[in-house]
Amino acid sequence: MQPLASVPSRTEQVYASIRESICDGALQPGTHLVQEDLAAALGVSRQPVQQAMLLLKADGLVVEHGGRGLTVAPLDAAMMENHYQIRVVLDRLAARLTAERAAADDAFRARLRKEGDVILAEGEAAAQAGSAAEAVRHDVAFHSFVYRMSGNPLIGTTAEPHWYFLRRVMIGVLTHADRGALVWRQHRDILDALVAGDGDTAERLATDHVVGAQQALLSELAAGRAASLFGGGRQTPAR
Template sequence: MPVPIETLAPRPLLRDEVFARLRDAIVDGTLAPGEQLRDGDVATWLGVSRTPVREALLELGRAGLVRALPGRSTVVSPLEERSLRDAQAVVAAMHRLVVQQAVPLMTPADIDRMRNANDRFADAQAAGDADAALAADEDFHAVALDVSGNAAARAVIAQYEPVLHRAERLRFASVEGRDSVARHARLIDLCASGDAEAAASVAEQTWQTLTVEAPGSEDPEPRPEETP
């Protein structure tokens, strides 16, 4: 038979949807460090079978967001300084790379996207809205990532950035978070002027300045059993 011209729109895998729900719940603190994640409970919570939950938990484990304890259930990982610093180094290097690649390709519309995101970031900071600040910060950095088209860097960032987002929520609620508005503005100016090397350096510094001192790096005791 002839090959059909029309193609079906790609549909997110159920595993990916479960991964995203659990990742977001861990990042925003709904699922706290030490929280037990039994696949049956999570499956009931999300209204899915156990298979995509197990697959998602494996991915979360590779991302450092959960850990399987021998003879016990999977738990949300604690915020550990070593893990945060490792992720920070990788993510900072990837953002430097994508900015360096993106700057020569940026259009005025891309610069406007960055300015708009930074304005929303500043407003969220002023309002003390950590969730909105984190979302605006993601939108800001997504511009260079989109323009660069670097799929490998996108995959690495997607794996390790959620670990930093947990720490970022604490930063965006602090005075230090407000300094990010000025760093963003500096990065925008350098991108607009076409200075790829200087822009890449500022992008890397922006991630390197993230405070990654984990509050209590010791493993917390798992919470009593409960459905998320």
């Protein structure tokens, strides 16, 4: 066997770049993906773009669209509820485990506070700057931090593919529902409970935070303000 390369392949780089453009909303649902154009924009040949498209299809982020070829996948409201259901279970578990670690270890508690405060400060600044995509990146960073601090490495890896879909709607919800300030107040309350070692409160706050985000999405869809996120409004909110 040949030794594995220590740097990402060209295909992996192209895949990551297109995936981030989809997750950040730069490539909207229904966007026709022309491989020649993508290759030119990224400064690569068509081959890594073709290979990246196969990976994105496997993720469910791009789909075949009749004779048009590949397009950015529309978002299905019912499926988004499924993603949120998984996320709330993972966030509750991470909060419980992190709080338990904080209650048992003063050094861990101090580290949790120090590193968490840095993430909160960066996220609050991003929210105030008005970039929804950047604010969502910091939002994910906060939750990923709690996953890491839980001590269970499987939480983060399990959550990662769900974030690809959740990030796409979170940007729209922040934009339309004006939840930026509320989100970071809730993050701060969660961190306070974690540092206090209060597992019950941390778990409850984490649950309220995720359920509130889901309800905000469904409310915006019902009002028609975020319908464009779902590929021109063809999807209806789940009940």
